[in-house]
Amino acid sequence: MSAPVTIAIDAMGGDAAPGIVVDGVRLAHERLPHVHFLLFGDAVQVEALLDRQPHLKAVCTVRHTDEAVANEDKPSQVLRNGRRSSMWLAVDAVHKGEAAGVVSAGNTGALMAVSKFVLRTLPGIDRPAIAGLFPTVRGETVMLDLGANVDCDANNLFQFAVMGEVFARAVLGLENPTIGILNVGAEELKGNEAVKSAATRIRESGLPIRFHGFVEGNDICEGTVDVVVTDGFTGNIALKTAEGTVRLYSALLREGFKNSLLAKVGYLFARHALTKVKVRIDPRRYNGAMFLGLNGIAVKSHGGTDAFGFANAIGVAVDLVSHGYNDRIRKEFARLNPAEPSSSQIVAGSR
Amino acid sequence: MSAPVTIAIDAMGGDAAPGIVVDGVRLAHERLPHVHFLLFGDAVQVEALLDRQPHLKAVCTVRHTDEAVANEDKPSQVLRNGRRSSMWLAVDAVHKGEAAGVVSAGNTGALMAVSKFVLRTLPGIDRPAIAGLFPTVRGETVMLDLGANVDCDANNLFQFAVMGEVFARAVLGLENPTIGILNVGAEELKGNEAVKSAATRIRESGLPIRFHGFVEGNDICEGTVDVVVTDGFTGNIALKTAEGTVRLYSALLREGFKNSLLAKVGYLFARHALTKVKVRIDPRRYNGAMFLGLNGIAVKSHGGTDAFGFANAIGVAVDLVSHGYNDRIRKEFARLNPAEPSSSQIVAGSR
Numbered sequence: 001m002s003a004p005v006t007i008a009i010d011a012m013g014g015d016a017a018p019g020i021v022v023d024g025v026r027l028a029h030e031r032l033p034h035v036h037f038l039l040f041g042d043a044v045q046v047e048a049l050l051d052r053q054p055h056l057k058a059v060c061t062v063r064h065t066d067e068a069v070a071n072e073d074k075p076s077q078v079l080r081n082g083r084r085s086s087m088w089l090a091v092d093a094v095h096k097g098e099a100a101g102v103v104s105a106g107n108t109g110a111l112m113a114v115s116k117f118v119l120r121t122l123p124g125i126d127r128p129a130i131a132g133l134f135p136t137v138r139g140e141t142v143m144l145d146l147g148a149n150v151d152c153d154a155n156n157l158f159q160f161a162v163m164g165e166v167f168a169r170a171v172l173g174l175e176n177p178t179i180g181i182l183n184v185g186a187e188e189l190k191g192n193e194a195v196k197s198a199a200t201r202i203r204e205s206g207l208p209i210r211f212h213g214f215v216e217g218n219d220i221c222e223g224t225v226d227v228v229v230t231d232g233f234t235g236n237i238a239l240k241t242a243e244g245t246v247r248l249y250s251a252l253l254r255e256g257f258k259n260s261l262l263a264k265v266g267y268l269f270a271r272h273a274l275t276k277v278k279v280r281i282d283p284r285r286y287n288g289a290m291f292l293g294l295n296g297i298a299v300k301s302h303g304g305t306d307a308f309g310f311a312n313a314i315g316v317a318v319d320l321v322s323h324g325y326n327d328r329i330r331k332e333f334a335r336l337n338p339a340e341p342s343s344s345q346i347v348a349g350s351r
Numbered sequence: 352m353s354a355p356v357t358i359a360i361d362a363m364g365g366d367a368a369p370g371i372v373v374d375g376v377r378l379a380h381e382r383l384p385h386v387h388f389l390l391f392g393d394a395v396q397v398e399a400l401l402d403r404q405p406h407l408k409a410v411c412t413v414r415h416t417d418e419a420v421a422n423e424d425k426p427s428q429v430l431r432n433g434r435r436s437s438m439w440l441a442v443d444a445v446h447k448g449e450a451a452g453v454v455s456a457g458n459t460g461a462l463m464a465v466s467k468f469v470l471r472t473l474p475g476i477d478r479p480a481i482a483g484l485f486p487t488v489r490g491e492t493v494m495l496d497l498g499a500n501v502d503c504d505a506n507n508l509f510q511f512a513v514m515g516e517v518f519a520r521a522v523l524g525l526e527n528p529t530i531g532i533l534n535v536g537a538e539e540l541k542g543n544e545a546v547k548s549a550a551t552r553i554r555e556s557g558l559p560i561r562f563h564g565f566v567e568g569n570d571i572c573e574g575t576v577d578v579v580v581t582d583g584f585t586g587n588i589a590l591k592t593a594e595g596t597v598r599l600y601s602a603l604l605r606e607g608f609k610n611s612l613l614a615k616v617g618y619l620f621a622r623h624a625l626t627k628v629k630v631r632i633d634p635r636r637y638n639g640a641m642f643l644g645l646n647g648i649a650v651k652s653h654g655g656t657d658a659f660g661f662a663n664a665i666g667v668a669v670d671l672v673s674h675g676y677n678d679r680i681r682k683e684f685a686r687l688n689p690a691e692p693s694s695s696q697i698v699a700g701s702r
Binding site for chain 2: 135136147182183189190192216218219220221230232234236237238241242243244245248249251252255257259260263266267268269270271272274276277280
């Protein structure tokens with residue numbers, strides 16, 4: 001049996017909140033009966049949704065607030081005036097230790113700003129990163145940063161590599177994950193200064209990281225490495241380009257199957273197999289962008305997701321909590337940044 | 352009838368040269384009977400391939416050289432020692448006016464370096480860009496830069512926007528194409544300094560450009576705009592991410608159709624429709640990266656392409672030539688950078 005875990009939920013975040021959010025909590029509850037939920041939002045609306053489901057209500061606590069962050073609110077506005085919003089209160093519940101993690105489908109920029117402000121970064125980490133999972137030919141690859149930092153230097157990329165490596169070991173359960181830095185070519189001479197210096201920094205760190213070197217865009221879905229490291233500008237564009245390509249391919253297939261009687265018949269026979277492919281590549285399965293490097297677990301669900309997607313985002317938060325991700329990150333960075341490394345420590349390192 | 356055009360061919364460039372190259376020239380000849388080819392490479396090998404095809408031989412001239420650029424050659428080496436290589440001689444044929452354009456499937460970095468050195472950029476253009484076509488839900492979108500420049504400032508992005516706009520009008524035949532700058536969000540406040548300043552520069556240029564503003568990764572395949580402008584680092588990664596995603600989806604489909612008897616039967620019925628989808632999304636169809644902004648037409652074919660792909664790259668070069676792309680670019684930049692713009696010129700502009 002799993003130990004009880006409490007997850008704070010921003011019940012008012014997302015395009016169809018709080019309906020989709022409560023439905024997502026219900027789906028998550030079916031899969032994760034040991035999780036308790038602390039929901040922040042309009043108590044009248046949320047209670048009305050819960051009243052229909054006594055089993056669910058038993059694992060939920062509702063905290064009322066009549067303020068919510070809107071999609072168009074600027075992060076700076078939310079930092080100044082948003083302390084009573086459902087998003088802020090949910091993040092603050094993690095800070096206070098009332099919840100082990102928070103999930104919100106609200107405004108990404110605001111959630112990142114509030115999470116950074118309230119939770120702070122872990123010791124040794126300058127900037128948090130947004131990480132997400134990609135389907136690959138071999139299984140899954142984690143990529144970071146997906147948009148928290150549009151400008152990254154070599155040091156940021158190096159820290160992302162360490163965070164990603166620990167994630168792959170702690171949460172994906174890989175024994176010796178491989179790391180690659182996203183670049184325009186696999187050759188050492190290619191790329192901008194940041195990726196070249198980051199590669200050198202990883203190689204010279206003495207950390208027991210299995211560094212593959214540079215990877216290219218096609219390597220993400222080919223699963224060439226377990227962890228793809230990139231800046232938030234490139235990562236966000238790669239993520240959305242991949243999503244757009246899946247949608248294009250699906251649209252062309254749909255059109256193709258409608259185009260002739262033969263194709264329609266073929267679709268009937270192959271429907272089950274096609275559904276399996278669709279499920280495998282379904283962006284909702286990969287919903288739940290993780291904010292890594294903060295003093296607390298925060299997961300962002302896609303704003304336009306449905307209950308299935310929101311439940312997956314909750315699953316991601318519970319995964320991070322139950323694998324003790326943040327404790328392992330703390331240990332890794334303590335090892336990396338001892339107050340003043342003595343030569344004996346370096347010799348004792350795991351080169 | 353189309354006017355005769357001569358295209359210079361680097362017969363030794365690409366993974367399976369010169370066999371694939373000559374096969375590609377044959378396919379191109381079937382579609383474009385008015386084109387003459389000037390092939391540079393090992394005359395014995397190339398003549399042997401042509402001897403089997405007298406119709407083709409009639410439109411080909413072979414120039415012998417026993418030097419070729421290797422895939423692993425550094426651009427700087429090629430600039431120093433590569434003047435007798437088939438690639439250099441083919442590019443030089445354009446410079447000398449013996450050919451209207453050049454196609455090579457060789458080393459991309461070397462081809463860009465040689466093309467820049469031999470052909471020079473057009474007046475008003477600081478750096479050439481690599482442009483390519485993407486399939487979209489609505490048709491096709493042109494994107495640039497796909498990898499010529501890993502670091503771009505606002506001015507480079509602005510020039511790419513103008514080059515892309517002229518391409519969409521001159522070659523794609525669009526009357527009033529829309530332009531977008533690739534960014535991490537559509538809001539004006541998002542992104543790095545380069546994209547924000549480039550957006551301002553386009554808006555304030557007074558050019559009759561239909562500027563849509565920022566677009567995101569998913570907008571590429573959705574065809575939100577006709578021209579997507581980005582730096583070479585991001586563009587290269589977006590291109591390869593899209594290619595990798597198509598390959599993943601295709602692999603999952605193949606696997607799905609093999610998985611059960613029902614699915615196999617379904618495949619037989621739907622095969623024709625599926626082939627059409629595959630053709631539509633086939634990377635070989637989009638083979639032929641255009642080097643825009645040079646004093647001559649240069650097209651890079653994928654090194655691993657087959658004859659079909661190489662023929663498409665030739666088609667792209669012929670398109671650029673026959674639509675007078677470079678003359679239109681020259682005019683656009685002459686209008687943009689008059690020696691000293693007088694106020695009357697500004698008033699007479701097409702605001």
